[in-house]
Amino acid sequence: MTRRVTARACANIALVKYxxxxxxxxxxxxxxxxxxxxxxxxxxxxxxxxxxxxxEMPDHVELNGDAARGDSGAxxxxxxxxxxxxxxxxxxxxxxxxNDFPTGxxxxxSSSGFAALAAALAEFSEQKxxxxxxxxxxxxxxxxxxxxxxxxxxxxxxxxDPAARRLVEPNDVPWGMVVAIVETAPKTVGSTEGxxxxxxxxxxxxxxxxxxxxxYRAMLSAIRDRDLVRTxxxxxxxxxxxxxxxxxxxxxxxxxxEVTTRLMRxxxxxxxxxxxxxxxxxxxxxxxxxxxxxxxxALAGKxxxxxxxxxxxxxxxxxxxxxVSKE
Ligand code: 2P0
Numbered sequence: 026m027t028r029r030v031t032a033r034a035c036a037n038i039a040l041v042k043y044x045x046x047x048x049x050x051x052x053x054x055x056x057x058x059x060x061x062x063x064x065x066x067x068x069x070x071x072x073x074x075x076x077x078x079x080x081e082m083p084d085h086v087e088l089n090g091d092a093a094r095g096d097s098g099a100x101x102x103x104x105x106x107x108x109x110x111x112x113x114x115x116x117x118x119x120x121x122x123x124n125d126f127p128t129g130x131x132x133x134x135s136s137s138g139f140a141a142l143a144a145a146l147a148e149f150s151e152q153k154x155x156x157x158x159x160x161x162x163x164x165x166x167x168x169x170x171x172x173x174x175x176x177x178x179x180x181x182x183x184x185x186d187p188a189a190r191r192l193v194e195p196n197d198v199p200w201g202m203v204v205a206i207v208e209t210a211p212k213t214v215g216s217t218e219g220x221x222x223x224x225x226x227x228x229x230x231x232x233x234x235x236x237x238x239x240x241y242r243a244m245l246s247a248i249r250d251r252d253l254v255r256t257x258x259x260x261x262x263x264x265x266x267x268x269x270x271x272x273x274x275x276x277x278x279x280x281x282x283e284v285t286t287r288l289m290r291x292x293x294x295x296x297x298x299x300x301x302x303x304x305x306x307x308x309x310x311x312x313x314x315x316x317x318x319x320x321x322x323a324l325a326g327k328x329x330x331x332x333x334x335x336x337x338x339x340x341x342x343x344x345x346x347x348x349v350s351k352e
Contacts (some may be wrong), residue, residue, distance in 0.1 A: 034140035035343025056237035062343030068137035076117035139166030140173035159187035176345030257303025284333030
Protein backbone atom coordinates (compact mmCIF):
# COMPACT_ATOMS: atom_id res chain seq x y z
CA MET A 26 0.00 0.00 0.00
CA THR A 27 1.24 3.50 -0.87
CA ARG A 28 2.30 5.44 2.24
CA ARG A 29 4.13 8.51 1.04
CA VAL A 30 4.11 10.40 -2.27
CA THR A 31 5.91 13.55 -3.35
CA ALA A 32 4.70 15.48 -6.38
CA ARG A 33 5.85 18.67 -8.01
CA ALA A 34 3.97 21.22 -10.13
CA CYS A 35 4.85 24.52 -11.76
CA ALA A 36 2.82 27.66 -11.20
CA ASN A 37 1.33 29.16 -14.34
CA ILE A 38 0.65 32.68 -15.49
CA ALA A 39 -2.40 33.30 -17.63
CA LEU A 40 -2.10 34.94 -21.04
CA VAL A 41 -5.92 35.01 -21.17
CA LYS A 42 -7.20 35.33 -17.62
CA TYR A 43 -9.69 33.40 -15.54
CA UNK A 44 -11.62 35.91 -13.44
CA UNK A 45 -15.16 34.96 -12.51
CA UNK A 46 -16.99 31.75 -11.66
CA UNK A 47 -19.80 30.12 -13.54
CA UNK A 48 -20.63 27.68 -10.74
CA UNK A 49 -18.97 28.15 -7.39
CA UNK A 50 -19.81 24.72 -5.96
CA UNK A 51 -18.05 22.88 -8.78
CA UNK A 52 -15.57 25.73 -9.26
CA UNK A 53 -16.17 26.17 -12.97
CA UNK A 54 -14.76 29.32 -14.56
CA UNK A 55 -16.93 31.93 -16.27
CA UNK A 56 -14.07 32.85 -18.62
CA UNK A 57 -11.94 30.47 -20.69
CA UNK A 58 -8.22 30.89 -20.02
CA UNK A 59 -4.80 30.12 -21.50
CA UNK A 60 -1.58 29.97 -19.53
CA UNK A 61 2.15 29.40 -19.62
CA UNK A 62 3.61 27.17 -16.88
CA UNK A 63 6.83 28.51 -15.37
CA UNK A 64 9.82 26.28 -14.60
CA UNK A 65 11.14 28.66 -11.93
CA UNK A 66 8.02 28.79 -9.75
CA UNK A 67 7.32 25.37 -8.29
CA UNK A 68 5.51 23.71 -5.41
CA UNK A 69 6.71 20.39 -4.03
CA UNK A 70 4.18 18.53 -1.91
CA UNK A 71 4.56 15.36 0.12
CA UNK A 72 1.40 13.52 1.15
CA UNK A 73 1.47 10.78 3.78
CA UNK A 74 -1.37 8.44 4.65
CA UNK A 75 -1.03 8.13 8.41
CA UNK A 76 -4.31 6.58 9.56
CA UNK A 77 -7.47 4.83 8.49
CA UNK A 78 -10.06 7.00 10.18
CA UNK A 79 -10.03 10.79 9.65
CA UNK A 80 -12.67 11.26 12.38
CA GLU A 81 -10.15 9.95 14.92
CA MET A 82 -7.02 11.47 13.40
CA PRO A 83 -7.79 14.65 11.47
CA ASP A 84 -5.75 15.56 8.40
CA HIS A 85 -2.66 17.66 9.06
CA VAL A 86 -1.47 20.42 6.72
CA GLU A 87 1.89 22.22 6.70
CA LEU A 88 2.62 25.02 4.25
CA ASN A 89 6.21 26.20 3.91
CA GLY A 90 7.25 24.47 7.14
CA ASP A 91 4.48 25.79 9.40
CA ALA A 92 1.18 24.20 10.43
CA ALA A 93 -1.40 25.84 8.14
CA ARG A 94 -3.87 27.92 10.07
CA GLY A 95 -7.02 29.76 9.10
CA ASP A 96 -8.36 29.75 5.57
CA SER A 97 -5.40 28.14 3.81
CA GLY A 98 -5.36 25.11 6.13
CA ALA A 99 -9.15 24.75 5.97
CA UNK A 100 -9.07 24.97 2.19
CA UNK A 101 -6.55 22.15 1.83
CA UNK A 102 -8.36 20.01 4.43
CA UNK A 103 -11.65 20.62 2.61
CA UNK A 104 -10.02 19.54 -0.62
CA UNK A 105 -8.82 16.22 0.86
CA UNK A 106 -12.37 15.68 2.17
CA UNK A 107 -13.71 16.29 -1.34
CA UNK A 108 -11.55 13.41 -2.64
CA UNK A 109 -12.89 11.19 0.15
CA UNK A 110 -16.49 12.29 -0.53
CA UNK A 111 -16.03 11.45 -4.21
CA UNK A 112 -14.90 7.96 -3.16
CA UNK A 113 -11.43 8.45 -4.68
CA UNK A 114 -9.43 7.91 -1.48
CA UNK A 115 -9.95 6.89 2.13
CA UNK A 116 -7.95 7.40 5.32
CA UNK A 117 -6.29 10.35 7.03
CA UNK A 118 -3.48 12.36 5.43
CA UNK A 119 -0.65 14.69 6.30
CA UNK A 120 0.33 17.26 3.65
CA UNK A 121 3.70 19.03 3.59
CA UNK A 122 3.83 21.65 0.88
CA UNK A 123 6.74 23.90 0.01
CA ASN A 124 6.80 26.77 -2.48
CA ASP A 125 10.07 28.05 -3.90
CA PHE A 126 8.51 31.54 -4.32
CA PRO A 127 6.39 34.00 -2.25
CA THR A 128 3.04 32.53 -1.20
CA GLY A 129 -0.36 34.23 -1.23
CA UNK A 130 0.82 37.43 -2.87
CA UNK A 131 -0.83 37.02 -6.25
CA UNK A 132 1.98 34.89 -7.66
CA UNK A 133 -0.22 31.96 -8.64
CA UNK A 134 0.71 29.77 -5.65
CA SER A 135 -2.70 28.09 -5.65
CA SER A 136 -2.12 26.89 -9.22
CA SER A 137 1.01 24.90 -8.40
CA GLY A 138 -0.18 24.08 -4.86
CA PHE A 139 -3.41 22.34 -5.77
CA ALA A 140 -1.89 20.73 -8.87
CA ALA A 141 0.92 19.15 -6.82
CA LEU A 142 -1.58 18.07 -4.16
CA ALA A 143 -3.94 16.52 -6.70
CA ALA A 144 -1.07 14.69 -8.44
CA ALA A 145 0.07 13.26 -5.08
CA LEU A 146 -3.44 12.30 -3.91
CA ALA A 147 -4.07 10.46 -7.19
CA GLU A 148 -1.38 7.96 -6.20
CA PHE A 149 -3.49 6.93 -3.19
CA SER A 150 -6.57 6.27 -5.32
CA GLU A 151 -7.55 2.87 -6.61
CA GLN A 152 -9.14 4.57 -9.59
CA LYS A 153 -6.96 5.23 -12.61
CA UNK A 154 -6.98 8.99 -13.08
CA UNK A 155 -5.68 10.22 -16.43
CA UNK A 156 -4.44 13.79 -17.00
CA UNK A 157 -7.93 14.95 -18.01
CA UNK A 158 -9.58 13.57 -14.83
CA UNK A 159 -6.74 14.96 -12.78
CA UNK A 160 -7.03 18.42 -14.30
CA UNK A 161 -10.79 18.45 -13.53
CA UNK A 162 -10.08 17.43 -9.95
CA UNK A 163 -7.32 20.02 -9.56
CA UNK A 164 -9.80 22.66 -10.78
CA UNK A 165 -12.08 21.80 -7.85
CA UNK A 166 -9.22 22.93 -5.57
CA UNK A 167 -8.33 26.04 -7.55
CA UNK A 168 -9.33 26.94 -11.09
CA UNK A 169 -5.83 27.84 -12.23
CA UNK A 170 -4.48 24.51 -10.87
CA UNK A 171 -6.26 22.70 -13.72
CA UNK A 172 -3.78 24.37 -16.09
CA UNK A 173 -0.72 23.42 -13.99
CA UNK A 174 -1.58 19.73 -14.37
CA UNK A 175 -1.10 20.12 -18.14
CA UNK A 176 2.07 22.29 -18.07
CA UNK A 177 3.53 24.06 -21.13
CA UNK A 178 0.90 26.29 -22.72
CA UNK A 179 -2.49 25.07 -21.52
CA UNK A 180 -6.09 26.03 -22.29
CA UNK A 181 -8.99 25.74 -19.86
CA UNK A 182 -12.40 26.26 -21.51
CA UNK A 183 -15.42 27.67 -19.66
CA UNK A 184 -17.65 24.66 -20.31
CA UNK A 185 -19.70 22.95 -17.58
CA ASP A 186 -16.99 20.64 -16.15
CA PRO A 187 -13.80 21.64 -17.93
CA ALA A 188 -10.30 20.17 -17.87
CA ALA A 189 -7.24 21.95 -19.23
CA ARG A 190 -5.53 20.57 -22.31
CA ARG A 191 -1.93 21.17 -23.26
CA LEU A 192 -1.70 23.22 -26.45
CA VAL A 193 2.11 23.26 -26.70
CA GLU A 194 4.73 21.03 -25.04
CA PRO A 195 7.21 22.97 -22.90
CA ASN A 196 10.09 22.32 -25.33
CA ASP A 197 8.06 23.61 -28.27
CA VAL A 198 7.26 26.96 -26.67
CA PRO A 199 9.71 29.52 -28.09
CA TRP A 200 9.13 31.94 -25.19
CA GLY A 201 9.70 32.26 -21.47
CA MET A 202 8.89 34.75 -18.75
CA VAL A 203 10.71 37.09 -16.43
CA VAL A 204 8.75 37.67 -13.25
CA ALA A 205 9.52 40.97 -11.52
CA ILE A 206 8.76 40.47 -7.84
CA VAL A 207 7.56 43.55 -6.05
CA GLU A 208 7.53 43.90 -2.28
CA THR A 209 4.08 43.14 -0.96
CA ALA A 210 2.03 41.98 2.00
CA PRO A 211 -0.27 38.95 1.62
CA LYS A 212 -3.38 39.75 -0.41
CA THR A 213 -6.24 41.37 1.49
CA VAL A 214 -8.93 40.04 -0.86
CA GLY A 215 -8.29 36.52 -2.16
CA SER A 216 -9.12 35.55 -5.73
CA THR A 217 -12.26 33.57 -4.91
CA GLU A 218 -13.79 36.41 -2.90
CA GLY A 219 -12.60 39.00 -5.42
CA UNK A 220 -14.16 37.17 -8.37
CA UNK A 221 -17.50 36.92 -6.58
CA UNK A 222 -17.38 40.63 -5.72
CA UNK A 223 -16.60 41.49 -9.36
CA UNK A 224 -19.52 39.43 -10.63
CA UNK A 225 -21.97 40.99 -8.21
CA UNK A 226 -20.81 44.62 -8.36
CA UNK A 227 -18.69 45.52 -11.42
CA UNK A 228 -20.70 47.16 -14.22
CA UNK A 229 -17.99 45.87 -16.57
CA UNK A 230 -18.26 42.21 -15.53
CA UNK A 231 -20.44 41.18 -18.50
CA UNK A 232 -18.14 42.99 -20.93
CA UNK A 233 -15.12 41.37 -19.34
CA UNK A 234 -16.56 37.86 -19.86
CA UNK A 235 -17.37 38.69 -23.51
CA UNK A 236 -13.86 40.08 -24.10
CA UNK A 237 -12.23 37.04 -22.47
CA UNK A 238 -14.13 34.65 -24.77
CA UNK A 239 -13.06 36.66 -27.81
CA UNK A 240 -9.44 36.86 -26.62
CA TYR A 241 -9.38 33.10 -25.98
CA ARG A 242 -10.24 32.32 -29.61
CA ALA A 243 -7.75 34.88 -30.93
CA MET A 244 -5.07 33.57 -28.58
CA LEU A 245 -5.52 29.97 -29.74
CA SER A 246 -4.71 31.16 -33.25
CA ALA A 247 -1.76 33.36 -32.20
CA ILE A 248 -0.24 30.48 -30.24
CA ARG A 249 -0.78 28.00 -33.07
CA ASP A 250 1.28 30.38 -35.24
CA ARG A 251 3.86 30.85 -32.41
CA ASP A 252 3.42 34.58 -33.08
CA LEU A 253 4.96 36.49 -30.16
CA VAL A 254 3.65 39.89 -31.25
CA ARG A 255 0.01 38.76 -31.50
CA THR A 256 0.28 36.60 -28.37
CA UNK A 257 1.93 39.37 -26.36
CA UNK A 258 -0.41 42.15 -27.49
CA UNK A 259 -3.44 40.01 -26.70
CA UNK A 260 -2.05 38.97 -23.30
CA UNK A 261 -1.38 42.58 -22.39
CA UNK A 262 -4.79 43.89 -23.46
CA UNK A 263 -6.55 40.95 -21.77
CA UNK A 264 -4.71 41.81 -18.56
CA UNK A 265 -5.89 45.44 -18.78
CA UNK A 266 -9.48 44.30 -19.44
CA UNK A 267 -9.41 42.11 -16.31
CA UNK A 268 -7.91 44.98 -14.30
CA UNK A 269 -10.71 47.28 -15.52
CA UNK A 270 -13.23 44.78 -14.16
CA UNK A 271 -11.30 44.56 -10.87
CA UNK A 272 -11.02 48.35 -10.52
CA UNK A 273 -14.75 48.84 -11.09
CA UNK A 274 -15.61 46.24 -8.44
CA UNK A 275 -17.08 47.62 -5.23
CA UNK A 276 -15.10 47.99 -3.03
CA UNK A 277 -12.37 48.32 -5.71
CA UNK A 278 -9.85 45.53 -6.14
CA UNK A 279 -6.66 47.52 -6.42
CA UNK A 280 -4.04 44.77 -6.57
CA UNK A 281 -1.42 46.92 -8.30
CA UNK A 282 0.90 49.38 -6.58
CA GLU A 283 3.23 52.16 -7.76
CA VAL A 284 5.94 49.70 -8.80
CA THR A 285 3.46 47.67 -10.87
CA THR A 286 2.40 50.79 -12.73
CA ARG A 287 6.05 51.79 -13.25
CA LEU A 288 6.79 48.37 -14.77
CA MET A 289 3.71 48.46 -17.01
CA ARG A 290 4.83 51.86 -18.33
CA UNK A 291 8.40 50.67 -18.72
CA UNK A 292 7.39 47.78 -20.99
CA UNK A 293 5.81 50.27 -23.39
CA UNK A 294 9.09 52.22 -23.46
CA UNK A 295 11.14 49.05 -24.01
CA UNK A 296 8.94 48.16 -26.98
CA UNK A 297 9.41 51.64 -28.44
CA UNK A 298 13.14 50.97 -28.17
CA UNK A 299 12.63 47.79 -30.21
CA UNK A 300 12.63 45.13 -27.46
CA UNK A 301 10.13 42.32 -28.16
CA UNK A 302 8.54 42.09 -24.71
CA UNK A 303 4.99 42.11 -23.33
CA UNK A 304 3.67 42.34 -19.77
CA UNK A 305 0.89 40.84 -17.73
CA UNK A 306 -0.11 40.96 -14.06
CA UNK A 307 -2.61 39.07 -11.92
CA UNK A 308 -4.33 39.61 -8.58
CA UNK A 309 -1.17 41.08 -7.07
CA UNK A 310 1.54 43.65 -7.75
CA UNK A 311 4.11 41.45 -9.52
CA UNK A 312 4.64 41.83 -13.27
CA UNK A 313 5.40 38.98 -15.67
CA UNK A 314 7.20 39.72 -18.94
CA UNK A 315 6.76 37.44 -21.94
CA UNK A 316 9.66 37.35 -24.41
CA UNK A 317 11.68 35.10 -26.70
CA UNK A 318 13.88 32.64 -24.81
CA UNK A 319 17.07 34.32 -26.07
CA UNK A 320 15.99 37.70 -24.67
CA UNK A 321 15.13 36.58 -21.13
CA UNK A 322 18.47 37.20 -19.41
CA ALA A 323 18.88 40.71 -20.79
CA LEU A 324 15.29 41.44 -19.84
CA ALA A 325 15.88 40.17 -16.29
CA GLY A 326 18.70 42.72 -15.98
CA LYS A 327 16.44 45.53 -17.15
CA UNK A 328 13.61 44.51 -14.81
CA UNK A 329 15.96 44.15 -11.81
CA UNK A 330 17.15 47.73 -12.28
CA UNK A 331 13.64 49.20 -12.00
CA UNK A 332 13.14 50.92 -8.64
CA UNK A 333 10.96 48.85 -6.27
CA UNK A 334 11.67 45.46 -7.85
CA UNK A 335 12.99 43.20 -5.08
CA UNK A 336 13.79 40.10 -7.11
CA UNK A 337 13.50 38.69 -10.61
CA UNK A 338 12.76 35.14 -11.63
CA UNK A 339 13.66 33.84 -15.07
CA UNK A 340 11.50 30.92 -16.16
CA UNK A 341 11.37 28.69 -19.19
CA UNK A 342 8.10 26.90 -19.99
CA UNK A 343 7.31 24.51 -17.14
CA UNK A 344 6.61 20.78 -17.14
CA UNK A 345 3.29 19.08 -16.36
CA UNK A 346 2.63 18.14 -12.73
CA UNK A 347 4.54 14.96 -11.89
CA UNK A 348 5.14 12.47 -9.12
CA VAL A 349 8.79 12.62 -8.10
CA SER A 350 8.88 9.86 -5.47
CA LYS A 351 6.62 7.21 -4.03
CA GLU A 352 7.03 4.61 -1.30
C1 2P0 B 1 -5.54 33.39 -13.78
N1 2P0 B 1 -6.14 34.29 -11.56
O1 2P0 B 1 -6.11 33.05 -14.83
C2 2P0 B 1 -6.20 34.46 -12.96
C3 2P0 B 1 -5.69 35.83 -13.23
C4 2P0 B 1 -5.92 35.54 -10.88
C5 2P0 B 1 -5.89 36.56 -11.92
O2 2P0 B 1 -6.63 32.12 -11.61
O3 2P0 B 1 -10.98 30.63 -6.74
O4 2P0 B 1 -6.64 31.13 -7.35
O5 2P0 B 1 -9.00 29.14 -6.49
O6 2P0 B 1 -10.45 28.98 -8.51
O7 2P0 B 1 -7.24 29.83 -9.44
C6 2P0 B 1 -6.60 33.10 -9.54
O8 2P0 B 1 -7.65 32.31 -9.30
O9 2P0 B 1 -9.03 30.96 -8.10
C7 2P0 B 1 -6.46 33.14 -10.97
P1 2P0 B 1 -9.91 29.86 -7.43
P2 2P0 B 1 -7.53 30.93 -8.52
O10 2P0 B 1 -4.44 32.90 -13.45
